[in-house]
Amino acid sequence: MAHSIVNFQADVDAISSIPIVPTLLNVVCRTTGMGFAAIARVTEDKWVACSVKDDIFFGMQPGGELKIETTFCNEIRQSGKAVVIDHVDKNEIFAGHPIPAMYGFQSYISMPIIRRDGTFFGTLCAIDPRPARLNNPETIGMFKLFAELISFHLNSIEQLQHAEATLLEEQKTAELREQFIAILGHDLRNPLGAILNSAQLLVRMAPDERTVRIASIIQDASYRMNGLIENILDFARGRLGDGINLDYNSKISLEGSINQVITELQTIWPDRAIEAEFNLAEPVNCDTKRIAQLLSNLLSNALNHGKKDAPVKVFAASARGEFKLSVINYGKKISVEVMKRLFQPFSRGEVKPGQEGLGLGLYIASEIATAHGGSIDVISTPEETCFTLTIPADQL
Numbered sequence: 001m002a003h004s005i006v007n008f009q010a011d012v013d014a015i016s017s018i019p020i021v022p023t024l025l026n027v028v029c030r031t032t033g034m035g036f037a038a039i040a041r042v043t044e045d046k047w048v049a050c051s052v053k054d055d056i057f058f059g060m061q062p063g064g065e066l067k068i069e070t071t072f073c074n075e076i077r078q079s080g081k082a083v084v085i086d087h088v089d090k091n092e093i094f095a096g097h098p099i100p101a102m103y104g105f106q107s108y109i110s111m112p113i114i115r116r117d118g119t120f121f122g123t124l125c126a127i128d129p130r131p132a133r134l135n136n137p138e139t140i141g142m143f144k145l146f147a148e149l150i151s152f153h154l155n156s157i158e159q160l161q162h163a164e165a166t167l168l169e170e171q172k173t174a175e176l177r178e179q180f181i182a183i184l185g186h187d188l189r190n191p192l193g194a195i196l197n198s199a200q201l202l203v204r205m206a207p208d209e210r211t212v213r214i215a216s217i218i219q220d221a222s223y224r225m226n227g228l229i230e231n232i233l234d235f236a237r238g239r240l241g242d243g244i245n246l247d248y249n250s251k252i253s254l255e256g257s258i259n260q261v262i263t264e265l266q267t268i269w270p271d272r273a274i275e276a277e278f279n280l281a282e283p284v285n286c287d288t289k290r291i292a293q294l295l296s297n298l299l300s301n302a303l304n305h306g307k308k309d310a311p312v313k314v315f316a317a318s319a320r321g322e323f324k325l326s327v328i329n330y331g332k333k334i335s336v337e338v339m340k341r342l343f344q345p346f347s348r349g350e351v352k353p354g355q356e357g358l359g360l361g362l363y364i365a366s367e368i369a370t371a372h373g374g375s376i377d378v379i380s381t382p383e384e385t386c387f388t389l390t391i392p393a394d395q396l
Contacts, residue, residue, distance in 0.1 A: 012051075018154075028126055032132050032133075048063065080120070110126075192225055235345060244364075246287040278315075278316045279319070284393045305329060324388055345360055
């Protein structure tokens with residue numbers, strides 16, 4: 001039978017770190033009149049002293065060992081019950097027993113220490129060469145209480161060690177998070193921006209149709225990659241960092257931001273019709289860049305899943321203290337099962353070839369809405385699907 005490896009030194013250190021242990025052993029000796037008291041770590045093959053009070057020169061120090069077969073502790077470990085002997089020579093069970101004779105004691109008490117999880121740690125024990133009055137409710141109750149106190153402190157130490165290990169792991173995770181965000185925010189987006197700008201320049205300057213087509217493909221792919229990076233970056237911040245950050249001080253108008261998104265996506269989807277209608281009767285205090293990101297995710301989703309021969313419609317309106325932004329596409333109804341997990345991260349629904357992605361777009365859109373104190377509602381019928389953002393128009 002294989003035995004688990006026990007770190008006895010760690011157990012000795014744990015008991016030594018409990019401030020009340022010296023006082024506890026001192027109280028045991030003063031109350032019982034016994035000269036030796038100890039807390040021992042006991043396994044099926046070892047007895048190791050963790051803390052000792054020795055006024056009879058028994059010769060045991062913390063870390064010292066006794067052969068387990070020369071103690072009563074293995075039986076205590078198996079039974080979970082205390083052994084109490086007032087006077088060995090007058091005890092019917094232990095008179096003539098080789099263990100008391102080996103160590104020269106007449107009085108003995110050993111109480112099991114049971115961890116909070118029910119496992120056996122060891123014993124709180126005391127011995128003396130003279131008889132003592134031990135087998136009474138007061139002494140046994142005191143030993144039980146002290147054993148429970150030791151168990152409580154051992155449990156607290158384990159919890160503290162676990163908390164420290166968890167904190168260390170979280171610190172490592174935080175460092176990786178910062179590196180991850182830095183790579184996404186700088187090392188990937190900067191070269192991607194250069195590719196996108198170059199592709200846009202080629203589209204404008206290309207002398208032939210073939211070059212324009214290739215440059216358009218590069219531009220389309222770059223735009224999609226930039227969107228993926230933005231979504232992953234926000235997902236990392238939301239799950240590992242401080243959530244979606246909002247900037248209400250943007251100088252770009254809301255209508256201008258919406259039009260810019262529509263223009264960019266119209267460039268990428270030249271064969272699709274995008275119809276927009278605005279009725280911004282009231283000013284809207286929001287992070288216009290984030291609203292533009294939300295619209296980009298919703299509009300891309302609509303262009304991907306809507307009928308190719310039908311327009312995608314965008315409505316933006318502010319009235320009665322609310323701002324609403326709707327994106328409507330015509331096509332297949334979203335199934336009930338897909339609807340249930342529509343805004344969950346990495347949920348992509350029914351994905352057609354060429355529409356693959358990480359499934360973060362709608363999740364990030366929902367997070368942006370929540371950060372603004374709003375929500376996104378979805379209505380899907382066999383004829384059309386409508387996503388509607390609703391946020392308070394005045395965030396001040």
